Amino acid sequence: MDMETLYRGIREGRRRAVARGLSWIDEGQARGNDLVGRLFPHAGNAHVIGITGAPGVGKSTLVNALTLQLRRNHQSVGILAVDPSSPFTGGAILGDRIRMQDSVDDGGVYMRSLASRGHVGGLSRATFGAMTLLDAAGFDVVLIETVGAGQAEVDVMRFAQTVLVVLAPGLGDDIQAIKAGILEIGNIFVVNKGDREGSDRTIRSLRSMLGLAHPQAWVPPIIKTSADRGEGVEELAQAIAGHRTYLVEHAIWGQMREHQAENLLEQALQDIAADIAKDRRLQDTWQKSVSQIREGQPAPHFARELMAQWLKATAEGE
Amino acid sequence: MNRMIRVLVAKPGLDGHDRGAKVIARALRDAGMEVIYTGLHQTPEQIVDAALSEDVDVLAISILSGAHPTLVPRIMELLRGNELEDMLVLLGGIIPEEDVPAMMDAGVRQVFGPGTDTQDIVEYIRQNKGMQ
Numbered sequence: 001m002d003m004e005t006l007y008r009g010i011r012e013g014r015r016r017a018v019a020r021g022l023s024w025i026d027e028g029q030a031r032g033n034d035l036v037g038r039l040f041p042h043a044g045n046a047h048v049i050g051i052t053g054a055p056g057v058g059k060s061t062l063v064n065a066l067t068l069q070l071r072r073n074h075q076s077v078g079i080l081a082v083d084p085s086s087p088f089t090g091g092a093i094l095g096d097r098i099r100m101q102d103s104v105d106d107g108g109v110y111m112r113s114l115a116s117r118g119h120v121g122g123l124s125r126a127t128f129g130a131m132t133l134l135d136a137a138g139f140d141v142v143l144i145e146t147v148g149a150g151q152a153e154v155d156v157m158r159f160a161q162t163v164l165v166v167l168a169p170g171l172g173d174d175i176q177a178i179k180a181g182i183l184e185i186g187n188i189f190v191v192n193k194g195d196r197e198g199s200d201r202t203i204r205s206l207r208s209m210l211g212l213a214h215p216q217a218w219v220p221p222i223i224k225t226s227a228d229r230g231e232g233v234e235e236l237a238q239a240i241a242g243h244r245t246y247l248v249e250h251a252i253w254g255q256m257r258e259h260q261a262e263n264l265l266e267q268a269l270q271d272i273a274a275d276i277a278k279d280r281r282l283q284d285t286w287q288k289s290v291s292q293i294r295e296g297q298p299a300p301h302f303a304r305e306l307m308a309q310w311l312k313a314t315a316e317g318e
Numbered sequence: 319m320n321r322m323i324r325v326l327v328a329k330p331g332l333d334g335h336d337r338g339a340k341v342i343a344r345a346l347r348d349a350g351m352e353v354i355y356t357g358l359h360q361t362p363e364q365i366v367d368a369a370l371s372e373d374v375d376v377l378a379i380s381i382l383s384g385a386h387p388t389l390v391p392r393i394m395e396l397l398r399g400n401e402l403e404d405m406l407v408l409l410g411g412i413i414p415e416e417d418v419p420a421m422m423d424a425g426v427r428q429v430f431g432p433g434t435d436t437q438d439i440v441e442y443i444r445q446n447k448g449m450q
């Protein structure tokens with residue numbers, strides 16, 4: 001498929017085009033960046049919801065139940081589920097579809113598994129582009145499920161308008177809950193497996209921890225769910241809609257586009273830095289820099305030198 | 319970063335044994351591929367929808383129940399209906415030797431029976447994906 005066919009297919013919401021476009025973005029080459037650039041002006045309508053939390057709290061099951069609820073509310077749903085890649089082989093087993101089968105059997109739902117491919121922060125490098133694509137393809141809601149890892153998976157707040165932090169009873173004591181990061185990014189807290197013993201205690205300790213946080217205009221609600229039975233999911237959908245209303249009324253919704261454009265730029269900068277580090281034309285300078293840094297020289301000096309050489313070599317090459 | 323090889327490991331029909339499928343999934347992961355596993359009891363429609371949505375290069379089907387004469391042609395028919403006839407389709411599990419020609423006629427590119435070295439499957443995929 002060429003760029004034009006792909007672009008039009010995505011704008012018309014065609015599944016095959018959406019799937020192929022996501023592969024382009026995932027491979028991290030120029031054509032993927034070009035595609036994201038063309039689609040970006042058409043994005044900004046979807047409600048992007050990030051779902052994060054430790055492994056085993058039931059994120060995939062919750063995404064499945066939430067998707068079924070959103071479909072009952074007549075919203076179309078695009079799902080991106082990120083699973084970790086092996087740091088050794090780069091391979092991955094992506095198993096989130098297993099728990100999402102009920103909701104995925106529906107023309108109004110599209111789900112894609114992404115491997116983190118060495119990116120830290122709970123998402124893959126391609127997640128932002130992938131989200132932009134699903135948004136431009138016309139999905140009302142885009143759900144992003146992060147790698148289940150714990151306390152540093154805060155990337156999602158930079159992309160999503162609403163972040164759900166999912167907890168479950170019996171996983172870690174109260175001290176875990178005051179750790180910075182994950183508790184500060186939640187717009188809505190979900191205590192899943194609510195039918196299990198200890199869920200009320202988890203809610204109480206969460207409530208007291210959140211009470212210690214700085215007072216804000218938006219007070220994050222705590223919703224108890226049993227996602228495998230669909231319990232509490234209707235309330236969760238209402239809380240999500242409530243957060244959207246809050247963002248729109250406080251003019252925060254519109255500002256997110258600005259942040260997202262900034263994010264594209266930041267990512268492009270990071271990509272250039274990665275290109276420089278791998279550039280074989282700079283190998284000699286790289287080696288010399290490494291030995292000088294070992295002798296006690298400051299690294300930023302050599303980074304600037306590499307960058308200057310790269311710019312020069314690239315300009316000459318064009 | 320280059321395009322990774324993406325493989326869907328699928329278990330259609332009613333048989334409840336996915337040990338083999340999991341062993342394959344793991345071997346392919348260890349060979350640096352991205353493997354999507356969707357669990358047991360998948361219908362041909364679910365499998366083809368997953369293959370399309372995940373834009374995989376390879377569809378690896380495992381069947382132990384003996385239902386391959388009905389399931390496999392149905393999957394191939396749905397692939398063609400979705401313009402996915404170029405996909406590299408592999409079949410594993412318990413497939414009697416006399417059934418293999420019919421499976422190949424239906425569009426399966428290779429059948430891997432019990433006792434196959436997983437490394438042979440890895441090599442087969444590396445050599446044949448993208449060569450359709």
